[in-house]
Amino acid sequence: MTDPRLTPIPLTVLTGFLGAGKTTLLNRLLRDPALSDAAVVVNEAGEIGVDHLLVEHAAEGVVALAGGCLCCTLRGDLIETLEGLLRARDNGRIPLFSRLMLETTGLADPVPVLQTLSLHPYLALRFQVAGVVAVVSAVDGAATLSERAEAARQAAMADLVALSKIDLASGPEAAATRAAVAALAPLARVVDAATVTAGEILERHDAPKPDLPALPAIHGSVVSVALASEAPLTRASYDLFVELLRSAHAPKLLRLKGLVRLVEEPDRPLVVQGVRHVFAAPRFLDAWPDDDRRTRLVAIGEGLEPDLLAKLYAAFAGRIAPDRADRAAMTDNPLAPRAGGLLG
Numbered sequence: 303m304t305d306p307r308l309t310p311i312p313l314t315v316l317t318g319f320l321g322a323g324k325t326t327l328l329n330r331l332l333r334d335p336a337l338s339d340a341a342v343v344v345n346e347a348g349e350i351g352v353d354h355l356l357v358e359h360a361a362e363g364v365v366a367l368a369g370g371c372l373c374c375t376l377r378g379d380l381i382e383t384l385e386g387l388l389r390a391r392d393n394g395r396i397p398l399f400s401r402l403m404l405e406t407t408g409l410a411d412p413v414p415v416l417q418t419l420s421l422h423p424y425l426a427l428r429f430q431v432a433g434v435v436a437v438v439s440a441v442d443g444a445a446t447l448s449e450r451a452e453a454a455r456q457a458a459m460a461d462l463v464a465l466s467k468i469d470l471a472s473g474p475e476a477a478a479t480r481a482a483v484a485a486l487a488p489l490a491r492v493v494d495a496a497t498v499t500a501g502e503i504l505e506r507h508d509a510p511k512p513d514l515p516a517l518p519a520i521h522g523s524v525v526s527v528a529l530a531s532e533a534p535l536t537r538a539s540y541d542l543f544v545e546l547l548r549s550a551h552a553p554k555l556l557r558l559k560g561l562v563r564l565v566e567e568p569d570r571p572l573v574v575q576g577v578r579h580v581f582a583a584p585r586f587l588d589a590w591p592d593d594d595r596r597t598r599l600v601a602i603g604e605g606l607e608p609d610l611l612a613k614l615y616a617a618f619a620g621r622i623a624p625d626r627a628d629r630a631a632m633t634d635n636p637l638a639p640r641a642g643g644l645l646g
């Protein structure tokens with residue numbers, strides 16, 4: 303019998319522009335038993351990774367994080383991550399996963415990713431690319447595909463295009479997105495990201511791919527800015543910060559995401575999800591996903607100025623929470639009774 307460790311592992315590349323809905327789709331798929339023994343690699347842009355914290359995998363599931371350059375050239379971190387996963391699997395340190403889902407960054411050029419997976423001597427032996435799934439937002443897909451070279455290349459290399467946010471899109475928006483997808487990826491199957499099954503995603507796809515050369519650093523002037531702070535923010539400070547960020551940087555801002563520690567709810571993080579000017583209603587996770595309880599935000603945008611953003615953030619993150627100030631004012635009040643008094 304052949305050693306199961308040596309059978310090539312089917313690998314599905316999940317790509318799509320910033321905020322298109324890759325993690326949302328992945329989380330839904332990971333609830334399907336067909337993916338119960340899948341490992342997940344999240345390739346993240348920027349210094350602070352938050353995406354992997356938002357992937358809801360089963361407790362024993364394997365989620366690895368590969369950081370790196372915004373455009374993800376798969377040279378460096380991602381290769382090391384994949385090699386490390388194989389080593390850990392072969393040594394029995396992690397479960398013998400039978401599939402790999404690789405979520406690329408929203409700015410990834412998928413061409414070098416696919417080239418490396420088929421040309422790297424060891425990775426090509428151990429993995430078999432089963433398909434490329436591109437998530438495209440039905441709301442602004444047509445504009446994104448025409449304005450962003452990365453998004454167009456992601457769709458062009460896809461075997462299957464999953465249209466997300468159909469629930470939010472108007473009829474004309476969805477129709478324009480479908481037309482733009484059909485022009486770029488005429489052979490790809492187009493499905494609804496909200497209902498596509500794990501089986502459809504995982505089946506082996508062999509749609510011929512256009513012969514595109516890899517482009518160097520096509521993300522151009524897109525910058526990723528990481529903001530983090532130890533002290534919790536008040537809800538009011540957070541809301542004001544986001545409001546100012548939106549009004550001052552809206553045209554440049556492509557994505558804002560992260561976890562926020564609030565004074566009012568320090569034991570569970572607020573999840574922030576903004577895609578261009580559209581911000582989802584913030585929701586709380588039940589608990590912090592790891593030991594790091596700092597507020598961690600990542601802003602990605604065209605020509606963002608990291609210093610300006612950091613100063614804006616510091617103005618709010620550094621502010622003393624009003625409830626503490628009130629308390630201090632009461633305890634320091636010379637007229638208040640001392641021991642056993644007002645505040646004990």
Ligand SMILES: Nc1nc2c(ncn2[C@@H]2O[C@H](COP(=O)(O)OP(=O)(O)OP(=O)(O)O)[C@@H](O)[C@H]2O)c(=O)[nH]1
Pocket residue numbers: 318319320321322323324325326327353407408466467468469470495496557559575576577582
């Ligand atoms: N209404 C609606 N919202 C969606 C849908 N898909 C994604 N979203 C929302 O869009 C935002 C971005 O979704 P993500 O899944 O994080 O997008 P992503 O492609 O993983 O983002 P990056 O990794 O930053 O590129 C979140 O607020 C999601 O809840 C959808 O089909 N319908």
